[in-house]
Amino acid sequence: MLTNTAWNLAGLGAPILAAVVAMPLLISQLGDARFGILALGWMVTGYFALFDFGVGRATTRSMAALRKAGAGGEHAGVFWNSLYVHAVLAGLGGLVFAAAVPWFVDTAFAIPPTLRDEAYAAFYWLAFSVPALVLASALRGPLEAEQRFDLVNAVKMPISALNYLAPLLALQFTQRVDTVIAVIAVSRWLATLAYAALCRRAVPLQPGHRAPQRGTVTALLKDGGWLTVTSIAVPAIMMLDRGLIARLVSLEAVTYYVVPYEVVTKMWVLSASLLGAAYPLMSASKGLDLHRLCDQTLRWLLVTATPATLVVLIFAEDLLRLWVGPHIAAHGAPVMQWLAVGVWINILAQVPLTALQASGRAHVVGSVQLLELPLYAVLAWCLILRYGTTGAAAAWAVRAAAEWLALSFALHRAEAHPGRWPAVSPLRLALLSAAIIAAGLTACATPLALKSLLALLLVAGLVAWQWRYLLTAQERGKLLARLPQRPATK
Known part of the structure; x- marks a missing residue:
């Protein structure tokens, strides 16, 4: 994989x-x-x-x-x-x-x-x-x-x-x-x-x-129809938040939201790459095999996505200032930080989403996303009225968290998984959440040299902890085996 x-x-x-x-x-x-x-x-x-x-x-x-x-x-x-x-x-x-x-x-x-x-x-x-x-x-x-x-x-x-x-x-x-x-x-x-x-x-x-064969065609169209709901839901959410910002705030505010959104959502490449490879394997797995595969992909996504999220949280304003200038950076940095948290959660939510689709339960995913759209619209309206573009980003993050919880619960019920997934034990989630909060506090540090030093210590500590406690000994061995070997000296 x-x-x-x-x-x-x-x-x-x-x-x-x-x-x-x-x-x-x-x-x-x-x-x-x-x-x-x-x-x-x-x-x-x-x-x-x-x-x-x-x-x-x-x-x-x-x-x-x-x-x-x-x-x-x-x-x-x-x-x-x-x-x-x-x-x-x-x-x-x-x-x-x-x-x-x-x-x-x-x-x-x-x-x-x-x-x-x-x-x-x-x-x-x-x-x-x-x-x-x-x-x-x-x-x-x-x-x-x-x-x-x-x-x-x-x-x-x-x-x-x-x-x-x-x-x-x-x-x-x-x-x-x-x-x-x-x-x-x-x-x-x-x-x-x-x-x-x-x-x-x-x-x-x-x-x-x-x-x-009529039966095969009907099954493909039925399964594909529910998969299409997911394909439509993401553009619908994009049009909804941008439309509300333009209506309730201003057209200029749309720019302050879209620019950081386009940067942060590039992290979706991580989940798309891994889960695209995992999808056929999940389709051929059931029960405990599917459970192990979900846990493995979730751990790998935590290992890759969490350090990237910390970097974006800490250096949001600096990255935007370097790319698009200080004016958009001043308005877009809080948006970028909230969206970074939301995208991190959404990346993790892709695991139960993919597993449900792969096990023939695309209708569960589609039903959850159809239900969340009107609730998200109400939440986004209220938060945008009060907090502007930052409220829109916060609503997006809350929606992502609710979707993750709903899909994880649905998968747990559907597959009757015994016990919790080790990757998302309460202690590990608490430690990862603490790292996210620490990154948010580090973003306030000045000057840039001090912020960079604190960021280096935080990310290095997180990577070391993930290497030791999120990856198995077998996975660590496989990763080390893929590193280029230095030729032996005579």
Whole structure:
């Protein structure tokens, strides 16, 4: 699982690095207006990728479980039926996007008349790319079920980076944004073809079993539908808090919230990498095996996410001042600190969330998230009215904590786990909470040299404690074995 996590981390990190390099160059070469069309295109296409309706992840779960059970015929049946469902959804998604292009250009985004022709062509190219995104999900699922994250990320890394770097290449020949987006659309179809070739080579399928099966299709759509609720819940929460801040405070305050949010939520790469690798294993596990796997992933997330959270808590204002200047730093530092705590909790909540989805209980996760949305809206409204953007961040952290507790309780009840998880014993949670509080107090220290010294002592002490008490002797040995060995001297 460590190797697969490393592959996932590379696959998720590549587009982040590409974006850091490419974004300033794209803005300067395209200009603000044309880059705005490109950014809107990225956003809208991301939402239309949800036309997968969670069937790709449902396919991974079903195929991983059947693979362990040795049910070769059913394994192949799930693959082909998933492909049929995705083909229909892909065509539907592309047609809906194409039909919505006039509304996007003329009404929703109010594109200036001078750029309208380019925008129309650009958005039609994006409509052409939507089926590629949906079909790619159909082909990634079986590879992940086979634990071939090396192959998945061998395609994902360059294609994700090309999403930002390909426009730079196109801009050497033209300034038209539709040509830039055409290059992105073609690269997405190339990725889909690459996934198809890898599936043909790496996914063992028994001959036959290609006929559509109503029961399999219904099961995939039902499971995928509840998975889609989770995919929609996160954007809904994002739109809710930003909308409330704009309405109750000001548009400027949205910037003070969004900038630290974009920084802090990059820590989600840690949970996405690890749990992406753990999901097929959880899908094939039950009872005590699932319990041990959950405890192991939770401990590893604590080991990686907690030190990063302490650094953000301590240096929030300094990081923002260095990146975006003192004005936004002064308003955004408390927001960043509250969000850091919330993201840390949310990373831990991903363990029971993933385990419930992997064990076929996606409806439990969806029900919890649907229930929490109106409660979160009320809490965010009250705290924003009283504390502004800091209140919004505090509401986000409280919501994350409530979700973690609810999902952990649901998993405990569903799997009838004996006793507590060792990783979240009361003593360990108390010590980790004390470290978080100490980091908040350290953030008030001045000058910067004293703050840095205190931060070094706190983080070093935490890492030493985690190494000794959160990791097992076997895990410590595996990690040490992966370190480069110094050649022996003669």
